Amino acid sequence: MYTDIVDIRDFYDTSLGQVARRMIRRRLRELWPDVRGQIVLGIGYTTPYLRPFRDEAERVIALMPATQGVAFWPREGPGLVALADEAELPLPDMSVDRVLLVHGLEGTEQLRPMMREIWRVLAGGGRLLSVVPNRRGLWARADWTPFGHGFPYSPSQLKQVMRDTMFVPERTAHALFIPPVRSRVLLRSAPAWEEVGARWFKAFAGVTMVESSKQIFAGISRKAQPERRRLIVPMPGGTAAARRAGDPTGA
Template sequence: MYTDIVDLREFYESSLGQVARRMVRRRIRQMWPDLRGQIVLGVGYTTPFLRPFRDEAERVLAVMPASQGISYWPKEGPNIVCLSDEAELPFGDMSVDRVLLVHGLEGTEQLRPMMREIWRVLAGGGRLLAVVPNRRGLWARADWTPFGHGFPYSPSQLKQVLRDTMFVPERTGHALFIPPVRSRFLLRSAPAWEEVGERWFKAFAGVTMIEASKQIFAGVARRSQPVKRRLIVPLPGGAAPAARRLRPDGA
């Protein structure tokens, strides 16, 4: 079940949420340093992480699941967010270059249909970046944050989900090594926590990120029809087949 849009918005407006947004967004930016000329789609609750791409990408769009709710974004311009069933994205086939999936995979009740839709709208050379709560991290146990709701994944589980839905995992990243507490002292030291955690404690990150490419199968050559062979079955009593004609002499 998805976290309600009101709870998501309030979390990212809090001091803890602002730190989480900066740390996750910084790691996303490291994995996607240049998106010039790309069409970027966010699925789930991705607006806190899409802002750096607005002035760079050709176009930025966002979809929020119907059961989660929708929030207008950005406040200073025309809305670029729509509400949709995650299993029926309102975009054409192969119409986007990058898909950012945040607060989506762990909450959906339509995992395979959603991933199939993302596969459908993603261009052949496109990339998906899935961000999910890490099963072994502290944030997956912090139910006062949106990362503590839904189904968390270990890196190996997330890779298996991607493979099962026709994606090829390419790169893995981690973020949110700082404990999910509201201490001002700890929040100010978040960059140091990220640096140490990325080097020594990757297994205990708050979120796991995996970039994946779209798997496209080569066409299979059509096999020629097998040669049919006549099957001769002996009749009981030595009777002649009905199709055999008598010879003129009556034999």
């Protein structure tokens, strides 16, 4: 079940939410350093992370699930967000190059339909970047944040979801090693927590990120020819008729 849009928006307005946005955004840019000339789609609540791509990508759009709600974005200029059913994305086939999925996978009740739709709208050489709460991290237990709601995933579980829905996991990253507390002193040390955690404590990250490519089957294998089996059909009249037909055994 999705966290209400108002609660997510209010979280990102807090000092803790701003730190979370900066730490996750930094890792996203390491994975996607260049999106020039590409169409970037955000699904879930991705607007805190899409802004750096706006001046670089050809187009940036965001879709928010209908059961989650929608918030206008950006505050300046025309809106780039639409409300949509995650199982019926209002986009043509193979129409986007990158899909960013944040606050979406862990809350959806239509996992496979949503992933099928993402597969459909993603171009052949496109990439999907999924950001989910890490099952072993402290943030998955912090229900005063949106990362403490829904179904958290371990890295292996997230990769298995990708494989089961026709994606190929390519790279894994981690973020949010700082504890989810509101202490301003601790929040100021967030970059140091990220450096140490990324080196030594990846298993306890707040969020796991998996970048996946779209799996395209090159062709359909030929149908195997059915094995021919010898059929034994009883002849009318039993053994006598069989002998008359020239089979001395009567088989």
